[in-house]
Amino acid sequence: MSGGSGEGLKRRDSGSDIFFVCTTNANPSRRIDAMFEMLVKLDIGYYTFHDRDVSPEGNTIEESNKMLDEIVDYLEAKQKETGVKLLWSTQNLFTHERYMNGGGTNPDAKVFAYACAQAKKVLEINHRLGGENVVFWGGREGYQSVLNTNIKREIDHMAAFFKVSRGGRRGGRSWRQGR
Numbered sequence: 001m002s003g004g005s006g007e008g009l010k011r012r013d014s015g016s017d018i019f020f021v022c023t024t025n026a027n028p029s030r031r032i033d034a035m036f037e038m039l040v041k042l043d044i045g046y047y048t049f050h051d052r053d054v055s056p057e058g059n060t061i062e063e064s065n066k067m068l069d070e071i072v073d074y075l076e077a078k079q080k081e082t083g084v085k086l087l088w089s090t091q092n093l094f095t096h097e098r099y100m101n102g103g104g105t106n107p108d109a110k111v112f113a114y115a116c117a118q119a120k121k122v123l124e125i126n127h128r129l130g131g132e133n134v135v136f137w138g139g140r141e142g143y144q145s146v147l148n149t150n151i152k153r154e155i156d157h158m159a160a161f162f163k164v165s166r167g168g169r170r171g172g173r174s175w176r177q178g179r
Helices: 028-041 061-082 109-128 151-165
Strands: 046-050 085-090 133-135
Touching: 028 046, 028 061, 061 085, 061 109, 085 109, 109 133, 109 151
Parallel strands: 046 085, 085 133
Antiparallel strands: none
């Protein structure tokens, strides 16, 4: 597998919003099988995904994580079968309405904590799948209008989010000890 990166688990929606959300776990193995088959045939050695690309959001973070774990089991098996590797994964902190004011920059402590829990799960999954990187893409981070924001506070919130995500440790790649 010497090719580039494929994003085969993305863009299965109706096209109504650029921020896709998976709404069902129906036939996930068929989608994953098709993606890995395509990647192998095209000699693409890597794939990427957002957590909500591969599994829907549940009513609680625990339910979401349980459904995501089931999909990750299958992704892990396909990686072993094909040799295709995970380049990066990321957490979708922009589609759900709770994130209308961002995830890491959100002024609501409950939303911020939920975003941190979602990011923690993605870090765990990425480590388990041997991902090369984790992306912190802020699709809706920051202010809605310069008229009603405190930019310093939002930057401080984002910095706190990154510190929590790395487990408070200094240096790069602390979540992947020994790699």
